[in-house]
Amino acid sequence: ENMSDFSLNITDCTQVVVPEEVFFTVAAAGILENLLVLIAVIRNKNLHLPMYFFICSLAISDMLGSLYKTLENIFIILCKMGYLTRRGDFEKKLDDAMDSMFILSLLGSIFSLLAIAADRYITIFYALRYHNIMTLRRALVILAIIWTFCAGSSIAIALFSYEAATVIPFTILFPLMMFFILCLYVHMFLLARSHAKKITSLPTSTVHQRTNMKGAITLTIFLGVFLCCWAPFVLHILLARFCPHNPYCACYMSIFHVNGTLIMCNAIIDPMIFAFRSPELRSTFKKMFCCAR
Numbered sequence: 001e002n003m004s005d006f007s008l009n010i011t012d013c014t015q016v017v018v019p020e021e022v023f024f025t026v027a028a029a030g031i032l033e034n035l036l037v038l039i040a041v042i043r044n045k046n047l048h049l050p051m052y053f054f055i056c057s058l059a060i061s062d063m064l065g066s067l068y069k070t071l072e073n074i075f076i077i078l079c080k081m082g083y084l085t086r087r088g089d090f091e092k093k094l095d096d097a098m099d100s101m102f103i104l105s106l107l108g109s110i111f112s113l114l115a116i117a118a119d120r121y122i123t124i125f126y127a128l129r130y131h132n133i134m135t136l137r138r139a140l141v142i143l144a145i146i147w148t149f150c151a152g153s154s155i156a157i158a159l160f161s162y163e164a165a166t167v168i169p170f171t172i173l174f175p176l177m178m179f180f181i182l183c184l185y186v187h188m189f190l191l192a193r194s195h196a197k198k199i200t201s202l203p204t205s206t207v208h209q210r211t212n213m214k215g216a217i218t219l220t221i222f223l224g225v226f227l228c229c230w231a232p233f234v235l236h237i238l239l240a241r242f243c244p245h246n247p248y249c250a251c252y253m254s255i256f257h258v259n260g261t262l263i264m265c266n267a268i269i270d271p272m273i274f275a276f277r278s279p280e281l282r283s284t285f286k287k288m289f290c291c292a293r
Contacts, residue, residue, distance in 0.1 A: 040288060041281075054119055060108065103158060233262065
């Protein structure tokens with residue numbers, strides 16, 4: 001069963017529908033905000049750093065998530081109006097393409113968060129060697145590997161989503177990667193706390209440590225927002241795949257549109273975190289808007 005059909009599950013629970021105007025407004029806002037982040041990083045040469053390139057990767061993932069939900073909603077509307085059929089060959093290929101975009105967005109977000117976490121880890125614990133370890137070239141190679149893997153995986157999973165051998169690894173990947181990133185954060189904070197106690201006598205090092213910890217806290221906020229926005233929709237997919245006829249599962253799936261909207265809210269919230277936590281990026285936004293006027 002394809003993802004586009006999940007919203008059509010029959011249940012005694014009242015189907016919660018998000019107004020189309022709200023849906024498309026949220027999607028457009030998410031796409032525009034992340035586009036601004038990309039433009040800001042491109043225009044400001046001071047932001048041509050590995051960390052901001054990984055942030056751009058996350059912004060692209062957010063844009064894909066909003067675009068996916070927008071196209072899916074248009075697809076559903078056209079089906080209801082009779083312009084498309086749900087079981088035609090063209091519609092099936094279109095649905096597979098949208099499913100692939102969804103998986104690409106999800107995997108891109110997960111691996112972008114992982115790359116940002118690794119970057120923050122190196123910044124905190126290998127500060128003196130950071131620029132030798134995480135060069136711009138290596139960051140670009142890492143991003144190329146990430147997106148090549150995500151693109152290949154998204155196509156394979158979308159084409160063979162009906163196979164248990166495909167669904168099970170995808171099911172395991174999401175919580176496994178989240179657990180790994182969470183362990184990395186805990187390890188990072190514990191070591192950073194111990195390290196901070198040892199350098200309290202060095203004022204300049206303390207300032208540097210606080211700056212790095214601010215980046216780690218920002219990353220933690222990203223992870224929390226990501227989990228809150230994506231986990232409900234991923235759970236919806238799993239329930240639709242493994243227990244579509246269970247009344248409790250079907251009742252949860254009645255909030256399909258709400259879970260989809262949460263994905264797009266993630267695309268809106270992330271750029272706000274960028275702007276709030278990064279003075280350099282915030283300054284770039286101000287210059288962009290001032291020049292526009």
